[in-house]
Amino acid sequence: EAGVAQSPRYKIIEKRQSVAFWCNPISGHATLYWYQQILGQGPKLLIQFQNNGVVDDSQLPKDRFSAERLKGVDSTLKIQPAKLEDSAVYLCASSLGPDLSYEQYFGPGTRLTVT
Amino acid sequence: QKEVEQNSGPLSVPEGAIASLNCTYSDRGSQSFFWYRQYSGKSPELIMFIYSNGDKEDGRFTAQLNKASQYVSLLIRDSQPSDSATYLCAVPPPRGATNKLIFGTGTLLAVQP
Numbered sequence: 403e404a405g406v407a408q409s410p411r412y413k414i415i416e417k418r419q420s421v422a423f424w425c426n427p428i429s430g431h432a433t434l435y436w437y438q439q440i441l442g443q444g445p446k447l448l449i450q451f452q453n454n455g456v457v458d459d460s461q462l463p464k465d466r467f468s469a470e471r472l473k474g475v476d477s478t479l480k481i482q483p484a485k486l487e488d489s490a491v492y493l494c495a496s497s498l499g500p501d502l503s504y505e506q507y508f509g510p511g512t513r514l515t516v517t
Numbered sequence: 518q519k520e521v522e523q524n525s526g527p528l529s530v531p532e533g534a535i536a537s538l539n540c541t542y543s544d545r546g547s548q549s550f551f552w553y554r555q556y557s558g559k560s561p562e563l564i565m566f567i568y569s570n571g572d573k574e575d576g577r578f579t580a581q582l583n584k585a586s587q588y589v590s591l592l593i594r595d596s597q598p599s600d601s602a603t604y605l606c607a608v609p610p611p612r613g614a615t616n617k618l619i620f621g622t623g624t625l626l627a628v629q630p
Contacts, residue, residue, distance in 0.1 A: 435617075442525070444605050444620030445561065458617055493560055502549055502609060502616045508560035 404428065406509030408494050414515045420482035423512045427475070427496030433457075435506065436469055436479050437493040445493055451477065452500050484516045520544065523606055523621035531629050536593040538624050540606030543587070550582060550589045551618060553605040561605055565591065596628045 407426040415421050427434050432453050437445035448467065450457040454474040462469070466485070471477040481488055491511040497504040522541045530536045542550075549568050553561040567573045567580040567589065579592040593600055603623040610619050 442622065444521075444607070444622050446620070447617050450617055500616045502551075502618070505563050506618075508562065511560050 406494055406496050406507055408492075408509040408512055410512060411510060412513050412515075414517065415484055417486055417516050418483040420480065421484055421514060422478050422480045423492050423494075423514075425477045425479070425494030425509060427477075427494070428507055431496035431498055431507075432474070433497045433500045433504070434471055434477050435495040435497075436477070437495065437508075438490045439493055439511070440490045448479070450500070457500060481514075484514075486516050489514055489516045519621075520610065520619045521606055521608055521621035523604075523624050525622055526625040527627050528624055529627045529629060530596050532596060532598060534596050536596045536600065536626055536628070538591040538593075538604045538606075538626065539588060540590070540621055541588045542606075542608050544608070544610075545584070545587065547608045549609060550580070551607040552578075552580060552589075552591045553607060553620075555603045555605060555623065557602070593626075596626075598628045598630050601626055601628045 409424050434451045436448045438448050439445045448462045449459040449469045451471040454471050469479045491513050493511045494509040495506040497506045520543050552565040554564050555561045565578055565580045567582045570582050570584050573580045577594045581590040603625050605623040606621040607618040
C-alpha cells in the first residue's frame, strides 16, 4: 500500500513570496490533515478535511494560508505571502475516517525555509 | 498551563535499560492518549494509544495512564540505539467537537550503546 505522498520535499523562498504544497493521501482515506511543525515543537494542526469539506481550520492563519481538497482526494496548501515565522515542516496526514480510533498516517513532509 | 506538557530532554539511557517518558495533560476530561515516535528528519509514526487507566503493553513498549494524576507514561524496556528518537505525546483538545490531536513538544531519547 502506497503511503502519503507530498511534494516538494524542500522549498526555499524569500519572505513575501508565495508557495504551494501538494499532498496525495493513502487511497480510500477520507480524512486529510495538514500540520505545521516548527523546529523543536510538536505538530500543530492547521486544517482537517473530511472528503472535500473542512472539518476544522481554527488554527489556520486565514489571512495568508489557504487549503483545498476539491475532489476529496489530493490537497494543496498555499501560503501567500510568506513570513519568516512560516519556516517549518509541513506535514500531511490521512486516515480512514475522522474518529481518533483510525490511525493517522503521515507523509514525509515539506521543509520550508523562508529567508 | 499548556494542554500537553513533556520534558524536552534529552533523556539519555544506556542500551538495555528501561527508558521512561512522561507526559502531563490539562483536561481531566481527556479520554484517549497517543504516543508517536519521530526519528530525526522523518515524520511521526504511531506506536501506542491508551484509553483506560492502567497499563497497556505492546512488545517492549508499555503505556501507563493515570487519569487522577493526569499523566501518561511510555516505558521502553531493553532500550536499543534504534529507539533513539523524539517521542511525542498527543491528546484530543479539551471540550473539542472535532476529533483532532494536540501534540506535546516531544522528548528526545538517546540510547547509548
